[in-house]
Amino acid sequence: MHNARPGFVRACLNGTSQVFFMENAWTGVLFFIAIGYSSYGTGAWATTIGALIGVVVATLTAIALIDDGDSISAGLYGFNGILVGAALPTLIEPSSLLWFYIAFGAAASTVVTAALSATLTKSWGIPGSTGPFVLLGWLMVAGAYSFGGLQVSSLGPVLATDYLQGASIIPSITELIEIFFRNIAQVFLLGSAVSGAIILLGIFIASVRAGIAACLGSIIAIVAAIVLRADPASVSQGLYGFSAVLTAMAVGAVFLAPGWRVAAYAGLATILTVVIQGALDAIMLPDGLPSFTMPYVAVLYLFMAPKKLMSPHGHVGTSSDHLLSD
Structure with missing residues (x-):
């Protein structure tokens, strides 16, 4: 005992x-x-x-x-x-x-x-x-x-926003930094940029490669959301980034072997996660349900399924069966 x-x-x-x-x-x-x-x-x-x-x-x-x-x-x-x-x-x-x-x-x-x-x-x-x-x-x-x-x-539907109306508002540097960390914090449904920084520190303590992937996932999500003119309020709160951060880590650093092919694969998966995030928010919020991490889950399941077909050097009976390598 x-x-x-x-x-x-x-x-x-x-x-x-x-x-x-x-x-x-x-x-x-x-x-x-x-x-x-x-x-x-x-x-x-x-x-x-x-x-x-x-x-x-x-x-x-x-x-x-x-x-x-x-x-x-x-x-x-x-x-x-x-x-x-x-x-x-x-x-x-x-x-x-x-x-x-x-x-x-x-x-x-x-x-x-x-x-x-x-x-x-x-x-x-x-x-x-x-x-x-x-x-x-x-x-x-x-x-x-x-x-x-x-x-x-109260959970409401996604309404028309300045982005959807054609405005091209780019957040300030300070706002971008806060969004970067909120993207990470929102995995735990936290809106604090400081909490996101603490979480990122925890990731780096466990794995530098995973920490880098988390950073890149957050950056890609910010760029994709701004380019696609997603709801500025949602982007600012980190709601377009948390699933993308998980996708970048899972596909780019955790479940597949590192390499240039995996990096490109993870980049594609991360951008798709942002697109699915927008789609699920539009579909589910009018019914009073959040999307949670479903954008990440959907992309993970889809992108993990063909990994063996993309790996030319799989070895039966070893962990490399489950790795995508160059």
């Missing part, structure tokens, strides 16, 4: 860091600091509390139900739980029932994660990633509209 507690805490911190594909407890600590900083700035601690409940319950559920100690220790059953825990208080008014709702969603995320691992990953080598969070996030926010004990915050 003496060793169980530190092991559990480390598994929770690894689960927190796995939101950005890292397995590093110190990175997880910095991520929680970033979440806490954002809550301190707004005076609303529900997101931090929800995130803590989410990762703890998801990890406990995995320990109780899943016979896969290595994956649990690596945090692979915790990251969808923490995202559920961070998202629901952002979209649903805090109440005693909300905490139960978060705990249930976090526990369910472990089962959905295991289901995708047993199907999508084992059959096609495609990581489930944040797919469980997206599915449960949609269902639980939509369900909250039907439950009197839960009050959904």
